[in-house]
Amino acid sequence: MGEGERKGGGEDGAAAAARAAEQARELQDAAAALLTRTRAEEEALRRRAAALQGELRRLREAAAAHADSDKVEEDLDRATCLIADGDVASLLPSKTQGAFLKMFLGPVNLRATRKEVQLKVKEEYNSYRDRTALLFLSFPVILLFLRQWLWNGCFPALPVQLYQAWLLFLYTTLALRENILRVNGSDIRPWWILHHYCAMLMSLISLTWEIKGQPNCARKQRGVELFLCWAIMQGFVMMLQNRYQRQRLYTRIALGKARRMDVVWGETAGVEGQLLLLCPLLFLLQGFEGYVGFLLLRTAHTGVVPEWQVVVCGILLIAMAIGNFANTVDTLMAKSRFKAKMKKSKGKRDLDTCPSPTGSSLADSTTKA
Secondary structure, eight states: OOHHHHHHHHHHHHHHHHHHHHHHHHHHHHHHHHHHHHHHHHHHHHHHHHHHHHHHHHHHHHHTTSTTHHHHHHHHHHHHHHHHHSGGGGGSOOOOOHHHHHHHHOSOOOOOSSHHHHHHHHHHHHHHHHHHHHHHHHHHHHHHHHHHHTSTTOOOHHHHHHHHHHHHHHHHHHHHHHHHHHHTTOOOOHHHHHHHHHHHHHHHHHHTOOOOOSSSHHHHTHHHHHHHHHHHHHHHHHHHHHHHHHHHHHHHHHTTSOOTTSOOOSOOTTOHHHHHHHHHHHHHHHHHHHHHHHHHHHHHHTTSSOOHHHHHHHHHHHHHHHHHHHHHHHHHHHHHHHHHHHHHOTTHHHHTTSOOTTSOOTTGGGOOO
């Protein structure tokens, strides 16, 4: 290749590079202009959405004094449903992330602006809960079986502490996921997240619980045995709850009465029998949880297992049992009131698309171990 050809080729390459650089600048300017317009339009929509949300709150407060209060509340519920459950929801101010998320993840924005991302977070939470419910049931069953048939009636310290470490991991991840769901609009009651904070504390304390062996191993490990028996019952109920909630949500989506991000509400065909079985089991579990807490306190008081960890775990179990019972009863009462309101409402079909006004469903309110 001659010198002239090399020079011509170099000039052509330089011109192409200059054109590419100019095109990149033009593209950057166009993208910046588009983002500026989009931000301006989005900000205008945010102001309109916030103003309408405030107006709906004002009208709802004054609705009781209106002559046709049922019709007014029906229209307000329909408007609230469109705002809270539609694309407008992404324009509303998100719930504060709270100290728990900031402690683990820092001051990052966890609000997903795209609906499919929010749905992915919810679906992954449900799948994770299904997987962990099976482990929650399997671990204590295996430990009790091995204690009887391999360990001669006496738990070694390491397997029990591994299970307690897994419980700490489980409750921490559930609390993180539920806080992220709340930031993205899911209606989980604050109590159930607080319940997981208590369970995290209990798991952390139980890691320091000395697992004493022989002599008189069965008497010294009575607290561990009681806790594992409660965990077996809890795991069984969790699996039933997850099945009930998933069937219920999918049925309402198929009927057009719920969206996939919703926490479901109301009765659903095909799972009525499961609900009749679930409610007694829930109250039985809560009673047994409080009973285990009482027995732990009693073993500490009588000197059988005098460690302070037993006392704290017993108090936490009793407190969680009382809180679970109160919130489950409140959820059932709110569910009953909502059903009565739906029966009186002339716009039942429209209102069925709205999420629960109480901020929780029975299924979600009982999935917390």
